[in-house]
């Protein structure tokens with residue numbers, strides 16, 4: 001599938017609210033409250049950075065396992081965010097939608113969602129999707145279950161089905177960049193189909209500290225990445241063409257041509273995450289992806 005033609009789709013896994021609060025001797029719910037402020041900063045910064053779709057992971061289907069008081073605080077924060085931000089979103093051209101299940105949410109929260117979706121549906125600068133009670137695997141399963149037996153479906157058509165299955169605009173483009181804060185490096189059931197070719201970026205910054213400048217840096221790192229979609233780097237097409245000597249050398253037991261595409265790519269490395277090559281001899285391992293200060 002092609003990347004978005006008219007702007008970037010960024011997915012944000014907002015992690016680290018609890019640790020941010022614990023480090024300050026505060027309750028976890030205070031971390032979430034400050035996390036909501038960071039949401040506002042990201043939403044304000046996104047359009048100016050060429051981001052036209054922003055998907056924020058606010059509550060996963062697995063987050064119901066948290067203590068009831070924390071779940072209730074999170075739901076309350078979501079509701080007040082929707083009510084409070086409604087007019088501002090409308091004014092700034094932000095179309096807001098909730099993706100995920102709705103049948104386990106309170107009637108008051110559903111009302112707030114529906115009213116905000118209605119009030120902001122004309123927004124054309126930014127499509128803001130809040131993922132709540134969301135599971136990518138469930139969305140994929142629902143989309144697959146919706147296909148009739150033997151019904152043909154290509155990747156683009158299936159993406160539309162996945163989008164529809166989680167109540168998104170069916171035309172929502174695939175994800176270009178997934179950012180996860182707090183140093184954790186996993187996708188946690190977030191946009192698994194949509195992010196098939198997304199660039200991944202992990203930062204140690206805890207979500208409540210994330211701001212517009214962090215988003216700007218992340219987009220800058222993204223723009224330096226070489227997205228090959230399984231092909232070759234733009235400047236490498238000619239060099240990678242196998243020579244006759246390469247082809248002769250590819251007989252069993254002989255050395256294979258070592259074009260970039262023939263070398264198995266290992267997992268993530270410090271260089272790929274930062275967009276900067278690691279110093280020679282630098283140990284592989286946990287990385288800081290992009291930092292707020294120099295270096």
Ligand code: FPP
Pocket residue numbers: 014015016017018019020032033035036039056057058059060063074077078081130182207
């Ligand atoms: C993960 O941090 C964060 C969440 C499960 C909730 C995200 C919610 C917000 C950012 C605030 C409300 C959202 C909106 C859209 C108003 P964590 O609690 O797992 O942190 P930890 O890993 O440090 O414990």
